[in-house]
Amino acid sequence: MADTTINPADLHATVLLHEVVEWLRPKPGGRYMDGTLGMGGHSLQILKTAGDKAELLGLDRDEEALALARKRLVEFEDRIHLFHTPFSRFEEALDEIGWDLIDGAVLDLGVSSMQLDVAERGFSFIHDGPLDMRMDPDSTTSAEELVNTLKHGDLARIIRVYGEDPLAGKIASAILKAREKEAITRTLQLAEIVRLAYPPKMRHTARNHPATRTFQGLRIAVNRETEELEYYLKTIVGRLKPGARVAIISFHSLEDRAVKHAFRDAAKGCKCPPHQLHCTCGGRPEMKVLTKKPLMAGEAEREANPRARSAKLRVAEKLAPDGEEA
DSSP states (O other), X not given: OOOTXXXXXXXXXXXXXXXXXXXXXOOTTOEEEXXXXXXXXXXXXXHHHHOTTOEEEEEESXXXXXXXXXXXXXXXXXXXEEEESOGGGHHHHHHHHTOSOEEEEEEEOSOOHHHHHOGGGSOOSSXXXXXXXXXXXXXXXXXXXXXXXXXXXXXXXXXXXXXXXXXXXXXXXXXXXXXXXXXXXXXXXXXXXXXXXXXXXXXXXXXXXXXXXXXXXXXHHXXXXXXXXXXXXXXGGGGEEEEEEEEEEESSHHHHHHHHHXXXXXXXXXXXXXXXXXXXXXXXXXXXXXXXXXXXXXXXHHHHOGGGGGXXXXXXXXXXXXXXXX
């Protein structure tokens, strides 16, 4: 259980806070959803900006984060609804509290500082800890299980597709060779295996630790992050009021591409094949893309919080049923 005497703001710097709130335009009486509540930074500012009678639904897979966020949002305790659930199941939470449509939604797809910096959570290749990486410790599959049981092809695919590491095959081979001698159970143990899989020249010239991408790929696979995001992007449009906005912060190209393409497709409307000259599907645009290019953190924020350097924010707005702006 989280130590609720800790100040959540000391554990995690909220990324692109002012940009998210500015684009969401919270208003009195509005209903908002934070699908990745974390330490509650975005949610707190949304409620403060919205003013009177605004309500917020907050979701997170991490019970420790929920406990800390509840403390941080205590001044609004009569206007918040917090659920221990992944953001892909947001419709169940909406139905439970009796909300049909919402006025805005935010997703921050990054891993929190609390998760990265607490060695026991197993996300870090800098601090030694059990090879876990589960955002929800009660979920079933850990990184240790994947690393020690997957076949070469499946492991290489995770590292190549989710981690975007061109040396995925070589790294997977090194992992399989190492686990023949002993089980891989610790984060630094895996980090060293990956480091040594890199050629010496690349090892010494790499801007980031050689294990960065492997750990990213495993984390995404363990928490099914790609599937979670794809389902959310397909369903969120149907639960937005006309004029409502959805803001999504991503931290690597795989996520950003998924958001970009989903927003673009929702804004296009027509689903006919590209070679077809005339539309026969009758599809209408459902969304308007408000950020043609992703918004990035400013220099001051990047200096204060290095983890903000890779953050990209995209925002889209729900159109009225006739395809016009609300």
